[in-house]
Amino acid sequence: MISRPAETTIWYAERPFLLASIVFLLAAILAATLIWRLEEHRLGQERARVASLAGDHAYDLQRRLDRAFSATYALAALVREGHGGITDFDGVARQLLPFYPGVAALQLAPGGVIRQVVPLAGNETAIGHDLLKDTARDKEARFARDSGQLTLAGPFTLVQGGAGAVARLPVFMDDKSGNAAFWGFTTVLIRFPAMLDQTLLPQLIARGFGYELWRIHPDTGEKQVIASSAFPPRVAPVKHPIQIPNGTWTLSVAPLKGWGDPVGLLFKASLGLLFSLLLAWLARLLVEFKIHEAGLEEQVRERTAEIEAGGARLRESEFLFRSQFDLGNIGIAITTPEKGWLRANGKLCRMLGCIEEELLQRSWADITHPDDLQADLAQFQRLLSGEIDGYEIDKRFIRKDGEIVYTHMTLACCRNDGQLQFIIASFLDITERVRAEKALGVSEKRFRDLLDNVHLIALLLDADGKVTYCNNFLLDLIGFTGEEMLGADWFARMVPDSHRAVKEVYLRGLKSGDVAEHVENPIITAKGALREIAWNNTVLRDAAGAVIGTASIGEDITERKRTEKELRSYRDQLEVLVEERTRELEEAKLALMNMVDDLNLKTEELAGANERLVEVDRLKSLFIASMSHELRTPLNSVIGFSSILLNEWIGALNDEQKKSLTSILRSGRHLLTLINDVIDVSKIEAGIIEVGCDEFDLAELLAELEQTFVGEAQERGLSLAVQRIHLPMCTDRRRLLQCLLNLVSNAIKFTERGAVTVAVRHYEERGEVGIDVTDTGIGIGAADQPRLFQAFSRIQAPQGAKVQGTGLGLYLTKKIIVDFLRGSIGVASEAGNGSRFSITIPSRLPEGEEKGGRLSAAAGVKP
Amino acid sequence: MKTVLVVEDNRDNLQLITYALQRGGYEVIAAETGEEGVALALAGRPLFILMDINLPGIDGIETTRRIRASELDDSIPIIAITSYAMRGDREKMMAAGCSGYFEKPIDPLTIVAQIHKVIGRSQ
Numbered sequence: 001m002i003s004r005p006a007e008t009t010i011w012y013a014e015r016p017f018l019l020a021s022i023v024f025l026l027a028a029i030l031a032a033t034l035i036w037r038l039e040e041h042r043l044g045q046e047r048a049r050v051a052s053l054a055g056d057h058a059y060d061l062q063r064r065l066d067r068a069f070s071a072t073y074a075l076a077a078l079v080r081e082g083h084g085g086i087t088d089f090d091g092v093a094r095q096l097l098p099f100y101p102g103v104a105a106l107q108l109a110p111g112g113v114i115r116q117v118v119p120l121a122g123n124e125t126a127i128g129h130d131l132l133k134d135t136a137r138d139k140e141a142r143f144a145r146d147s148g149q150l151t152l153a154g155p156f157t158l159v160q161g162g163a164g165a166v167a168r169l170p171v172f173m174d175d176k177s178g179n180a181a182f183w184g185f186t187t188v189l190i191r192f193p194a195m196l197d198q199t200l201l202p203q204l205i206a207r208g209f210g211y212e213l214w215r216i217h218p219d220t221g222e223k224q225v226i227a228s229s230a231f232p233p234r235v236a237p238v239k240h241p242i243q244i245p246n247g248t249w250t251l252s253v254a255p256l257k258g259w260g261d262p263v264g265l266l267f268k269a270s271l272g273l274l275f276s277l278l279l280a281w282l283a284r285l286l287v288e289f290k291i292h293e294a295g296l297e298e299q300v301r302e303r304t305a306e307i308e309a310g311g312a313r314l315r316e317s318e319f320l321f322r323s324q325f326d327l328g329n330i331g332i333a334i335t336t337p338e339k340g341w342l343r344a345n346g347k348l349c350r351m352l353g354c355i356e357e358e359l360l361q362r363s364w365a366d367i368t369h370p371d372d373l374q375a376d377l378a379q380f381q382r383l384l385s386g387e388i389d390g391y392e393i394d395k396r397f398i399r400k401d402g403e404i405v406y407t408h409m410t411l412a413c414c415r416n417d418g419q420l421q422f423i424i425a426s427f428l429d430i431t432e433r434v435r436a437e438k439a440l441g442v443s444e445k446r447f448r449d450l451l452d453n454v455h456l457i458a459l460l461l462d463a464d465g466k467v468t469y470c471n472n473f474l475l476d477l478i479g480f481t482g483e484e485m486l487g488a489d490w491f492a493r494m495v496p497d498s499h500r501a502v503k504e505v506y507l508r509g510l511k512s513g514d515v516a517e518h519v520e521n522p523i524i525t526a527k528g529a530l531r532e533i534a535w536n537n538t539v540l541r542d543a544a545g546a547v548i549g550t551a552s553i554g555e556d557i558t559e560r561k562r563t564e565k566e567l568r569s570y571r572d573q574l575e576v577l578v579e580e581r582t583r584e585l586e587e588a589k590l591a592l593m594n595m596v597d598d599l600n601l602k603t604e605e606l607a608g609a610n611e612r613l614v615e616v617d618r619l620k621s622l623f624i625a626s627m628s629h630e631l632r633t634p635l636n637s638v639i640g641f642s643s644i645l646l647n648e649w650i651g652a653l654n655d656e657q658k659k660s661l662t663s664i665l666r667s668g669r670h671l672l673t674l675i676n677d678v679i680d681v682s683k684i685e686a687g688i689i690e691v692g693c694d695e696f697d698l699a700e701l702l703a704e705l706e707q708t709f710v711g712e713a714q715e716r717g718l719s720l721a722v723q724r725i726h727l728p729m730c731t732d733r734r735r736l737l738q739c740l741l742n743l744v745s746n747a748i749k750f751t752e753r754g755a756v757t758v759a760v761r762h763y764e765e766r767g768e769v770g771i772d773v774t775d776t777g778i779g780i781g782a783a784d785q786p787r788l789f790q791a792f793s794r795i796q797a798p799q800g801a802k803v804q805g806t807g808l809g810l811y812l813t814k815k816i817i818v819d820f821l822r823g824s825i826g827v828a829s830e831a832g833n834g835s836r837f838s839i840t841i842p843s844r845l846p847e848g849e850e851k852g853g854r855l856s857a858a859a860g861v862k863p
Numbered sequence: 864m865k866t867v868l869v870v871e872d873n874r875d876n877l878q879l880i881t882y883a884l885q886r887g888g889y890e891v892i893a894a895e896t897g898e899e900g901v902a903l904a905l906a907g908r909p910l911f912i913l914m915d916i917n918l919p920g921i922d923g924i925e926t927t928r929r930i931r932a933s934e935l936d937d938s939i940p941i942i943a944i945t946s947y948a949m950r951g952d953r954e955k956m957m958a959a960g961c962s963g964y965f966e967k968p969i970d971p972l973t974i975v976a977q978i979h980k981v982i983g984r985s986q
């Protein structure tokens with residue numbers, strides 16, 4: 001359905017009152033028009049009636065006047081009969097008068113002069129009045145004489161008084177010659193209003209009409225009222241003409257109350273108004289009805305739209321559900337307690353390695369790992385009993401192919417009136433995660449092994465100084481068990497009372513996150529012995545940066561300190577010796593005053609050496625004091641000074657001393673190698689090692705390699721052959737040298753007799769260089785070879801062969817070769833038959849690999 | 864006299880170097896801080912200078928700069944000694960005016976030969 005826009009709503013829907021007003025106005029106009037037409041019609045009818053009435057009266061009046069005037073003819077006939085006079089005029093007139101109602105008097109005027117009047121009473125003054133000579137009123141008389149016709153004069157004021165009109169008929173008589181000669185007039189006098197009293201006009205007044213009889217005066221041209229009712233008609237009177245001799249009179253008639261019909265009009269107007277109001281009310285009702293109807297339609301439309309939208313949402317929701325169900329990455333099954341499986345989606349089927357039909361035929365117990373069944377069933381029973389509405393559990397399923405799949409299962413049930421309808425189970429495949437966790441455990445174990453095998457102390461403390469981890473080396477050293485140490489207050493248990501301040505400094509440092517990196521302090525072992533430890537501390541922080549404790553690597557330097565003490569005593573002895581010798585020389589100098597300058601110089605040098613020995617002693621004290629700042633720096637001094645002494649720069653040594661110094665030097669070098677290796681390992685595993693490109697000649701590098709070991713090989717009676725090939729290289733020289741030193745050092749270490757050879761192969765087409773380090777030593781058994789390149793996996797040397805090593809050398813070498821120099825390393829060996837370690841690296845390090853290009857890979861190894 | 868200057872705050876190292884240099888026939892003057900090093904370089908007019916980079920106060924690079932900015936002959940070799948050379952450090956040292964550099968540990972038995980290699984003399 002198309003919903004109609006709201007703008008098209010009819011305007012009157014919003015203004016029903018306006019519409020009602022308009023309807024009222026239209027109806028009122030209509031009614032008014034109708035009433036006006038009706039009134040006009042009524043008025044027309046009324047006027048026609050009045051006109052007819054007026055016509056009747058005018059006719060009546062005219063008839064009476066004509067009759068009155070006709071008396072003149074009778075008189076004229078009598079005059080002509082009497083040949084110029086009527087014998088007994090009075091008598092004749094008196095007989096005539098009753099037949100002519102309305103006639104006031106009959107007159108004879110021979111020659112125009114009134115001679116006889118009947119009745120005379122009241123008319124006396126008219127006798128002798130010469131009609132033709134009366135200037136005021138002779139016009140009609142002359143007209144009558146000249147035209148020979150009956151002429152009416154007046155009405156006017158009569159000579160004898162009163163108002164009246166006179167009809168005059170000229171009379172002509174044949175004279176002797178036969179010509180008609182004017183004789184005079186016969187006249188009839190009509191008096192007004194007396195004459196009218198005998199007409200029907202008074203009845204008009206009784207019937208509610210007013211009337212007026214009038215004429216236009218022939219002389220003045222003005223209206224002359226002849227007679228009228230007491231209230232003459234004023235409003236639009238009906239006029240009717242009356243023909244009289246030589247003129248026209250007019251009778252005007254009009255109703256006294258006027259033409260209007262106020263009562264009727266009022267009635268009609270009321271009716272019209274009522275009609276208009278009724279129509280307006282109806283219109284308004286209609287509009288309201290329409291609006292209501294439109295509202296209903298709108299509601300219907302809205303409801304329809306809502307229902308359609310609801311349907312669409314439902315469809316969408318269903319579509320989404322279906323998508324979720326079929327496409328989602330989560331296995332979903334719908335079951336009921338009675339019917340079992342209803343549906344299982346594709347993901348679940350894939351998870352369980354079967355198609356849906358197969359799955360639906362298998363029972364829950366069939367596919368559940370037996371060890372997880374009990375826990376699941378217990379929860380399921382709670383669900384069935386209505387105790388819970390759902391649960392989550394990690395459980396294993398057995399795939400069709402027998403593989404175990406780890407899932408995180410979420411069950412939710414849908415109840416209707418407490419009745420369990422169906423159950424929705426979703427399964428998240430967490431197999432990968434479980435495996436990753438297991439792998440992580442392995443990795444963690446490896447680093448724990450590392451820490452447990454390293455000949456250094458590893459200790460983790462929490463922020464309160466409680467032990468959270470300590471490695472085997474530490475436990476062996478102090479003679480406590482791991483259980484005893486975990487959670488113990490380190491400072492209370494292990495630090496002697498004389499060093500308790502260490503704890504306060506430590507705890508204060510933890511608060512500010514600023515723990516001294518290098519600290520040296522003694523600890524008490526379970527047996528009460530003191531061991532001097534040099535610590536290297538690192539503050540541990542959580543992800544938010546809050547201090548959670550410290551990690552410390554410690555070195556037992558008790559023995560070293562003791563050795564140094566011994567060294568000092570040796571030196572003291574040396575000093576004594578030197579002094580003695582100096583004395584001897586001075587004695588000799590005294591004896592041999594003339595000896596060559598050479599000898600003097602020698603003596604001077606010896607004197608200087610003496611002073612310097614004192615200086616050395618002072619420096620040694622400082623050296624010991626600052627020893628803990630760095631592990632390497634003091635060790636370098638140990639090595640450096642040992643080698644000076646051993647080379648007898650300071651003075652000659654006996655064999656015993658040389659042997660001791662050789663031991664110190666070897667231990668120092670070994671310790672330095674160990675520290676360097678550990679530092680390198682931590683650098684590699686912290687991902688902060690740097691790799692760069694150096695341009696150099698391979699032959700020069702190999703020469704340095706040979707130079708390094710030539711002495712040692714000779715000492716051990718081994719032949720050392722290093723093949724030198726000139727080849728421009730561009731790779732990290734130091735790292736490559738480190739690896740080769742490592743391999744050759746190992747080869748010499750594990751070879752009792754025979755040869756160590758270094759051979760070089762150049763694969764020009766591949767841009768690679770292969771370097772083989774071959775020995776004729778003890779070799780490596782096939783079983784040991786896989787562990788060869790792992791950290792701290794030292795291979796048991798046969799027959800207790802005493803070989804020093806860190807267990808990190810090959811691990812480091814492989815790391816560097818593979819991760820940083822982008823090459824590969826392999827070994828070919830047989831127990832008892834020597835070994836060959838082969839490395840292959842690009843002669844030019846690929847672009848972008850320098851500057852720690854492998855940092856991320858290296859960082860990933862971190863535990 | 865073949866006077867050489869060693870600027871090194873670590874006295875052990877200084878002593879080792881001193882032994883080696885004296886054995887090589889040099890007179891050693893030593894400074895423990897950069898400022899002292901600049902002063903001794905001007906006063907002692909050494910044949911060459913061994914400069915530890917990690918010094919308290921102004922470091923070896925800054926000390927080298929100051930020496931190079933002084934009236935002292937720029938042909939006097941200055942050899943830097945570092946305990947750990949990061950990539951880029953070498954360029955910094957060279958830019959400051961060093962002629963070469965050694966990494967610790969210093970081997971007293973070979974250091975004189977190494978110095979000669981750098982400064983191009985074989986005496």
